[in-house]
Amino acid sequence: MDVAIETHGLTKRFGRRRALDGIDLTIPPGQVFGYLGPNGAGKTTTIRLLAGLLRPTAGTATVLGLDVVRERDRMQARLGYLPGSFVGYADLNGEQYLRYLANLRGGVDWNVVTSMAKRLDLDLGRRLGVLSHGNRQKVGIVQALMHRPELVILDEPTTGLDPIIQQEFLGLVRDVRDAGGTVFLSSHIMSEVEAVADHVGIIRDGSLVLVDSVEMLKRRALRRMDLTFAGEPPQSLSAIAGVRELTVSGSTAHLAVEGSTAELLAAAAPHRIEQIVTHEPDLEEIFLSYYDGRG
Ligand SMILES: Nc1ncnc2c1ncn2[C@@H]1O[C@H](COP(=O)(O)OP(=O)(O)OP(=O)(O)O)[C@@H](O)[C@H]1O
Numbered sequence: 077m078d079v080a081i082e083t084h085g086l087t088k089r090f091g092r093r094r095a096l097d098g099i100d101l102t103i104p105p106g107q108v109f110g111y112l113g114p115n116g117a118g119k120t121t122t123i124r125l126l127a128g129l130l131r132p133t134a135g136t137a138t139v140l141g142l143d144v145v146r147e148r149d150r151m152q153a154r155l156g157y158l159p160g161s162f163v164g165y166a167d168l169n170g171e172q173y174l175r176y177l178a179n180l181r182g183g184v185d186w187n188v189v190t191s192m193a194k195r196l197d198l199d200l201g202r203r204l205g206v207l208s209h210g211n212r213q214k215v216g217i218v219q220a221l222m223h224r225p226e227l228v229i230l231d232e233p234t235t236g237l238d239p240i241i242q243q244e245f246l247g248l249v250r251d252v253r254d255a256g257g258t259v260f261l262s263s264h265i266m267s268e269v270e271a272v273a274d275h276v277g278i279i280r281d282g283s284l285v286l287v288d289s290v291e292m293l294k295r296r297a298l299r300r301m302d303l304t305f306a307g308e309p310p311q312s313l314s315a316i317a318g319v320r321e322l323t324v325s326g327s328t329a330h331l332a333v334e335g336s337t338a339e340l341l342a343a344a345a346p347h348r349i350e351q352i353v354t355h356e357p358d359l360e361e362i363f364l365s366y367y368d369g370r371g
Pocket residue numbers: 090093094095113114115116117118119120121122160
């Protein structure tokens with residue numbers, strides 16, 4: 077199998093409302109794909125189509141080489157899925173609920189369940205109905221991953237998780253990838269996607285507006301730098317292509333560079349530089365420009 081997820085012209089209308097408009101997406105196996113977009117953009121609709129829970133109005137989707145409509149049952153058996161608003165069964169505790177699902181699915185190693193519960197600091201003895209939102213979400217994550225699926229589709233998996241558990245969750249995602257699996261996850265938060273995804277797609281008003289690797293995005297992103305000189309920063313810095321937002325305080329120039337820093341460094345080199353501080357490229361800015369339509 078050379079493609080984990082493939083869609084052609086995938087479209088979904090609800091009445092007259094077009095929630096998804098001709099999405100073409102190809103995701104190879106072994107990739108972590110972050111699916112980003114504002115509220116109402118069509119993330120959940122895409123995910124429900126891929127999971128075989130909605131029928132497309134037009135277009136096609138195959139998941140693990142199986143058509144999501146015609147071969148739905150076989151596809152679902154191989155999929156791990158976390159819905160956007162996971163609730164489970166309120167009357168069962170975590171262990172009862174997960175054992176119930178594990179028996180339905182078959183092939184679940186219970187040690188995987190207990191070790192994931194431990195990593196996520198999840199108490200399997202409490203009823204789902206009394207769990208906090210974040211703790212219930214952990215049960216949802218465990219049920220999506222417990223059968224070690226080769227493809228996992230997660231709709232806003234980190235909602236409600238505290239920062240430490242969020243990190244643990246990202247570790248679980250990396251484990252899936254390290255085992256050769258594919259992860260498709262939706263989110264509103266660029267920084268968390270950036271930490272784990274190889275590629276990102278941005279959707280707005282039902283259309284994909286960007287698909288790119290995180291590496292390429294970082295190359296395009298603004299990189300903030302602080303250059304401290306022995307004397308006054310040279311005037312010439314402001315004339316360099318790609319340099320923006322230049323301010324000078326004392327002997328330090330604060331600026332942002334778009335693209336390569338080579339020209340800037342060449343211009344600065346003849347002057348005595350005492351310190352260069354380079355900040356991580358800021359993807360948030362690219363991202364927001366696509367969100368509000370400037371991209
Ligand atoms: N069952 C439905 N009936 C009618 N309209 C729907 C239905 N489900 C979704 N929509 C509409 O489709 C559009 C896309 O919704 P969707 O839930 O896919 O967005 P989303 O990107 O997941 O948003 P959020 O970030 O808020 O979760 C929205 O305009 C929504 O109102």
